[in-house]
Amino acid sequence: MAIFNNPFKSNKPSPDFNITKPSQVAGIFNWVLNENEEVARRAAATVHRVLKAETSFKRKGLYNSFKYINLQPDDLQLFERFESHIALSLYAIASMNGNGYVREAAVQKLSSIPESSTFPFILFRLGDWVPAVRAQAENSVRKLIEEAKPSFFIEHHKIIDWLIHVERVDLGAIHEEISQFLFSAKNINELLQTIDEYPEGSRYYLFKNLVNRQLLTPSIVELILNDSSYLIRLLAVKNSDIMDNPALVKKLLSDKNQKIRIYAINSIQIGQEQLYKKALYHSIFDSSFLVRSKARDLISRMEEVNFYKLYQDRINQQPSIGAIIGLAETGSKADIPKLEMFMLSETSKYRSASLFALSILDFDTAKSKAFELLEDSSNMVKKMCANIITSSRSARDLPRLRPIFDSGDHDTKRYVLKIISQYGGWSVAGDFLKGIQEPNEMLKYMAYACLKSWYVYSMRLATTMNESDKQYVLDVYNQIDVESLELPHDIYGIVGRVPFIFDF
Helix, strand or coil: CHHHHHCCCCCCCCCCCCCCCCCCCCCCCHHCCCHHHHHHHHHHHHHHHHHHHCCCHHHHHHHHCCCCCCCHHHHHHHHHHHHHHHHHHHHHCCCCCHHHHHHHHHHHHHHHCCCCCCCCCHHHHHHHHCHHHCCCCCCCHHHHCCCCCCCHHHHHHHHHHHHHHCCCCCCCCHHHHHHHHHHCHHHHHHHHHHHCCHHHHHHHHHHHHHHHHHCHHHHHHHHHHHCHHHHHHHHHHHCCCCHCHHHHHHHHHCCCCCCHHHHHHHCCCCCCCHHHHHHHHCCCCCCCCHHHHHHHHHHHCCCCCCHHHHHHHHHHHHCCCHHHHHHHHCHHHHHHHHHHHHCCCCCCHHHHHHHHHCCCHCHHHHHHHHHHHCCCCCCCHHHHHHHHHCCCCCHHHHHHHHHHHHHCCHHHHHHHHHHHCCCCCCCCEEEHHHHHCCCCCCHHHHHHHHHHHHHHHHHHCCCCCHHHHHHHHHHHHHHCHHHCCCCCCHHHHHHHHHHHHHHC
């Protein structure tokens, strides 16, 4: 064993074990084999810490980090002197070694003490190019199947799905074997009982396979519909025969996700309107335009209704986003004063909705209001302002935006810069030069990105530079203390070229 011939003597100083990346493991791994047990323990604990910090296992990256570690099969016996959880990490790293005999021995060790954290390393070896290693990995997987550990497989579903994409060898059979095990009646019941313990990705994998294998039951559908993830709830919606299930459709019309509500209301067929009358009257106040308009259409097929009056009444009694925008959709400019009242609301969603509603009735007035509300305390309102302003850009906008940038807080500056980045021309370079001087990190890096994009764009900018644009940019440039900004190298280079671009 390497312990007798180890080049690192115990009387030599040990290296700094303060490493953080898998790519650094190879540099200290030989110390795990050191005859000085204290040094070896410290090295092993360091390797274990680095491996445990990895939240996602990328096969090629790990293999490139670990394949050149100098190991022989007998060396693995030395790992037994460490605590079991540390030894497992060492076996996992050895399973990625360039020596096939080492990999085979490591997989054998890993399978003798199965742990979820190291199970991916067994799965990786199913695609090994050495038949003996593949066989050892298959035996390990089958052993876990026999021991009925479905959670091991669910937790690492991404690697299981990777198996069917391996080109070196056809792993379709072992993939199907794992799938048959996972989705047997016994294991489905066991997994569903503890479904809340799994993260969203694992729950989606489980439910999607139940859908694909046509294993949905009413109780499973109910479980999916109560899941916190809308992507999972959407699985049930798209794969259930909801047209003949009014109770289910009514439930989906109240779902918190608008995609599901849209899917549900579009499932209502002509002639079924009466079944959903109460739910449809509720849906005309939905926050989604598609739901509101479809609900109005379906109700109109049943009876003649004054929707404008319904929206007026709701706004007076119980304001909502759908009621505010619905009033604009069915009303006229005479309703603008009513909508403008909500721009003074303490509720940000009402201020945002009223601005959008105003844009339906009088876009020019709404755009003018959008400039004023860019300094609103709510980012929701700022975002609505940005959408309205950029939906109809004009060169006259820039002089209005610049004072708002100068006086605004970090969030306002960020939204203004985002708006300006959608305008072309020469002068916007000055705004990005302002942005790179900001102390706020998010704003500063946004300005870096904008300046880089503008610089590339400027190389093909064919318009003539007018004197006012030139002077604006140079005035901003002349106020910059470049050396104090600690700019990234590429941004420093662009800033340095500004005088040559604008002063020729």
